[in-house]
Amino acid sequence: GRIKYTTQPLVAIDDHNAPYYYHQAIDFKNQGTFESTVGRSLQAAISNGPAMVEQRTNVLNTGILDTKQATVKSYRGAFGWKGTTYYLMVVRGATVTDSAAVMTALGMDYAINLDGGGSTALYTNGHYVIGPGRNLPNAIVVKP
Secondary structure: EEEEEEEEEEEEEEEEOOOEEEOHHHHOOOOOHHHHHHHHOOOEEEEEOOOEOOOOOOOHHHOOOOHHHHHHOOOEEEEEEEOOOOEEEEEEEEHHHHHHHHHHEEEEEEEEEEEEEHOOOEEOOEEEEOOOOEEEEEEOOOOO
């Protein structure tokens, strides 16, 4: 129900792993509308922001960044894709502006900011490679 108030971007992924980008989550409407429009089942969705890359163009609105996002160089999480390959990135020693520049330089078709600082963690092969600096209320889990 909260999605109708969310102006951050949203990425929906169908049951064939194809991504669909919405500039604002409010444009997504709901699962039923997505499935009838796309003709496939919704598998996953994530909304966070700000938007960093749309159609291979850096669209970061630096005017909406808070002081920490704009000035503190820390770990920054990002999610994007190029073609059919998804990227979950952790950019080290970066502001959100720096992270958007990295995603643009890597040629992402679309990318959104994830959380940064102490919320950033990367867990693989049974151990943390980065973080976390605190307890985490959510996670993105990728499995084959």
